[in-house]
Amino acid sequence: MSEKPTIKDVAKAAGVSEATVSRALSHSPRVKRATRQKVQEVANRLGYRPNSLARGIRVKQTHTLGMIIPDILNDYFTQLTREIEDAAGHAGYDVLIMNTDESLVKEAHALNLMLEKQVDGVIIASAGGQTDYARILGTTPAIFVDRMPPANIKTPYDRVIVDNVKATCHIVSQLLAQGATRVGIINSAVSFTATERLAGYQQALHDSGIALDSAIEVAARTDNSNVQQMTRQLLINQKCDGLFVGDNTIMEEVLRKLTELNLPHLQLGGFDDQMWFDFLPRPIVTARQPIKQLGQTVVDRLLAHLADPQLAPQEIRLDAQIITRQ
Amino acid sequence: MSEKPTIKDVAKAAGVSEATVSRALSHSPRVKRATRQKVQEVANRLGYRPNSLARGIRVKQTHTLGMIIPDILNDYFTQLTREIEDAAGHAGYDVLIMNTDESLVKEAHALNLMLEKQVDGVIIASAGGQTDYARILGTTPAIFVDRMPPANIKTPYDRVIVDNVKATCHIVSQLLAQGATRVGIINSAVSFTATERLAGYQQALHDSGIALDSAIEVAARTDNSNVQQMTRQLLINQKCDGLFVGDNTIMEEVLRKLTELNLPHLQLGGFDDQMWFDFLPRPIVTARQPIKQLGQTVVDRLLAHLADPQLAPQEIRLDAQIITRQ
DNA sequence: CAATTTTATTAAAACGGTTTACAAATTTTA
DNA sequence: TAAAATTTGTAAACCGTTTTAATAAAATTG
Numbered sequence: 031m032s033e034k035p036t037i038k039d040v041a042k043a044a045g046v047s048e049a050t051v052s053r054a055l056s057h058s059p060r061v062k063r064a065t066r067q068k069v070q071e072v073a074n075r076l077g078y079r080p081n082s083l084a085r086g087i088r089v090k091q092t093h094t095l096g097m098i099i100p101d102i103l104n105d106y107f108t109q110l111t112r113e114i115e116d117a118a119g120h121a122g123y124d125v126l127i128m129n130t131d132e133s134l135v136k137e138a139h140a141l142n143l144m145l146e147k148q149v150d151g152v153i154i155a156s157a158g159g160q161t162d163y164a165r166i167l168g169t170t171p172a173i174f175v176d177r178m179p180p181a182n183i184k185t186p187y188d189r190v191i192v193d194n195v196k197a198t199c200h201i202v203s204q205l206l207a208q209g210a211t212r213v214g215i216i217n218s219a220v221s222f223t224a225t226e227r228l229a230g231y232q233q234a235l236h237d238s239g240i241a242l243d244s245a246i247e248v249a250a251r252t253d254n255s256n257v258q259q260m261t262r263q264l265l266i267n268q269k270c271d272g273l274f275v276g277d278n279t280i281m282e283e284v285l286r287k288l289t290e291l292n293l294p295h296l297q298l299g300g301f302d303d304q305m306w307f308d309f310l311p312r313p314i315v316t317a318r319q320p321i322k323q324l325g326q327t328v329v330d331r332l333l334a335h336l337a338d339p340q341l342a343p344q345e346i347r348l349d350a351q352i353i354t355r356q
Numbered sequence: 357m358s359e360k361p362t363i364k365d366v367a368k369a370a371g372v373s374e375a376t377v378s379r380a381l382s383h384s385p386r387v388k389r390a391t392r393q394k395v396q397e398v399a400n401r402l403g404y405r406p407n408s409l410a411r412g413i414r415v416k417q418t419h420t421l422g423m424i425i426p427d428i429l430n431d432y433f434t435q436l437t438r439e440i441e442d443a444a445g446h447a448g449y450d451v452l453i454m455n456t457d458e459s460l461v462k463e464a465h466a467l468n469l470m471l472e473k474q475v476d477g478v479i480i481a482s483a484g485g486q487t488d489y490a491r492i493l494g495t496t497p498a499i500f501v502d503r504m505p506p507a508n509i510k511t512p513y514d515r516v517i518v519d520n521v522k523a524t525c526h527i528v529s530q531l532l533a534q535g536a537t538r539v540g541i542i543n544s545a546v547s548f549t550a551t552e553r554l555a556g557y558q559q560a561l562h563d564s565g566i567a568l569d570s571a572i573e574v575a576a577r578t579d580n581s582n583v584q585q586m587t588r589q590l591l592i593n594q595k596c597d598g599l600f601v602g603d604n605t606i607m608e609e610v611l612r613k614l615t616e617l618n619l620p621h622l623q624l625g626g627f628d629d630q631m632w633f634d635f636l637p638r639p640i641v642t643a644r645q646p647i648k649q650l651g652q653t654v655v656d657r658l659l660a661h662l663a664d665p666q667l668a669p670q671e672i673r674l675d676a677q678i679i680t681r682q
Numbered sequence: 683c684a685a686t687t688t689t690a691t692t693a694a695a696a697c698g699g700t701t702t703a704c705a706a707a708t709t710t711t712a
Numbered sequence: 713t714a715a716a717a718t719t720t721g722t723a724a725a726c727c728g729t730t731t732t733a734a735t736a737a738a739a740t741t742g
Binding site: 372373374375379386387388413415416 | 719721727728
Binding site: 036038049052053056080081082085086087088089 | 731
């Protein structure tokens with residue numbers, strides 16, 4: 031009564047063998063209708079639930095994907111997670127989510143845990159660093175999304191990502207079109223996407239025939255602790271009338287600083303779109319990532335790799351949508 | 357080479373028995389230092405990782421907790437999840453997160469899945485409805501947080517929750533203190549917390565000697581689809597100069613409507629605090645929940661129940677902090 | 683109705699670990 | 713040095729499920 035019922039208990043109670051119970055419950059055709067009904071009835075009455083650990087060990091499949099995200103508090107990643115859950119769910123897979131808080135140690139731990147739990151494949155938004163993923167993952171298929179391992183590390187994995195260069199170039203060009211003449215940038219120092227976004231910024235200036243100004247690019251690789259100071263430096267000292275902000279978390283600090291500085295005519299742009307930007311007193315130009323499509327693509331590709339381990343790795347680029355809110 | 361190494365492979369390569377490998381890797385004291393080192397070296401070289409499925413089936417413990425949240429896009433729940441992950445991690449437990457999108461069907465599915473994966477205990481923020489949790493859970497310990505099952509369903513589980521009545525009463529009183537004379541409410545129709553918050557609203561009016569106005573309370577139980585219309589009804593037709601908003605998602609709609617209606621003197625209050633409220637042109641009075649403490653308490657209590665299944669269920673109320681931003 | 687084919691069921695062998703009972707080797711004690 | 717105690721290693725049992733191969737039962741055929 032107190033112990034969880036096993037397949038053995040069901041078999042005994044229904045007066046059949048364990049094998050028959052297993053077949054009856056897994057929609058196998060090789061079982062008489064009457065038998066199946068009786069088994070189902072008994073299993074239901076006993077509150078039997080198959081132990082997926084035992085099952086997983088036997089069939090060497092868990093129908094579970096692991097997903098590693100660097101920051102569960104970041105809207106972008108929670109939205110992405112939700113879409114991936116959705117896409118995976120439709121394909122009959124469950125998703126085991128783990129958050130690394132941008133820590134390489136936690137990432138390694140999460141990865142190990144997932145492998146020990148025998149996930150069929152893993153989706154990684156990397157925390158950066160020089161991790162040798164191939165060594166950790168062994169034969170388990172994986173795919174990278176948004177955040178890639180550094181380019182100097184060769185990985186045999188798919189990569190799904192938005193075209194950061196193109197999108198950033200668009201945003202900065204839009205700021206110029208809206209009247210900005212001197213556009214600054216505040217950007218993260220480390221991540222993969224940050225590097226690309228800096229390139230996009232430089233390209234936009236180049237396209238408009240504006241020379242790069244080293245006095246402005248000092249903030250192009252900040253460490254997130256001195257964002258407010260950088261904001262002041264660019265907007266007051268350097269008299270920038272346009273500003274591109276590299277990501278979500280930096281944007282928060284910039285906005286905080288802007289409530290102090292009275293600069294109604296500043297042209298502001300940032301990468302990740304947020305619902306609440308609509309409520310701010312100042313319009314912000316942003317890139318809205320095709321999150322649904324991103325999630326669907328990631329799952330599709332990963333499942334394709336599960337089906338065919340020989341499938342050649344590939345980099346897939348999607349386009350972001352630019353939101354102007356003029 | 358291509359197959360994942362098992363404990364058998366390690367044993368063979370190290371020239372010892374499987375049991376010795378198991379002991380050596382699980383810090384059992386009963387193994388010679390030299391042997392342990394050799395085993396560790398070999399295991400490492402082979403990239404061996406114990407199969408936690410096999411282990412879980414034998415020891416009948418997975419050191420994993422399940423967590424069910426109704427909306428992964430809601431900041432409040434992602435923050436709560438993060439704290440729970442943290443607290444559980446410190447106690448040596450991992451957390452399997454599943455999102456139900458406020459759907460009872462998905463909730464039941466998630467619950468079943470977790471039980472099949474043999475989680476040691478489950479944390480539930482309920483999607484509402486008349487689910488008979490005890491029947492589904494069987495002997496697996498569980499605890500409810502924030503969202504409770506309806507009061508008419510008896511559950512033998514702990515409940516950890518913020519005092520919604522008190523906090524809402526505070527917020528509404530604060531709106532009155534800030535000069536509002538006629539305070540409306542827009543609230544969800546269904547959830548457990550919504551019911552409590554309505555009570556808090558009514559209490560505040562009662563405490564201030566203001567009679568309840570049925571023309572205002574029409575919006576007290578909305579279905580989230582006509583929030584913008586209700587907002588107009590209360591603020592224009594009913595001429596409310598104060599408004600309490602029941603939750604996060606409703607607040608979003610209200611703010612959207614407020615960008616159209618020009619009402620600079622409206623006193624606005626809502627339940628869940630958001631970081632970006634700081635950037636809005638209008639101050640909002642909110643309740644900030646003690647999320648860290650909430651998460652810690654939930655984990656502590658659940659683990660206590662794991663250790664002692666006889667522990668009596670209990671309801672724990674924590675106080676929210678009121679943020680005024682005058 | 684016997685022979686054959688088809689369909690249902692079962693017993694036993696996996697799966698990959700942990701644990702137990704026990705034997706062997708080593709050290710301590712008498 | 714023999715006996716006892718301790719340390720270390722081995723072999724077998726076990727966890728709950730699926731699957732294989734063998735068997736029993738039922739349905740079809742000649």
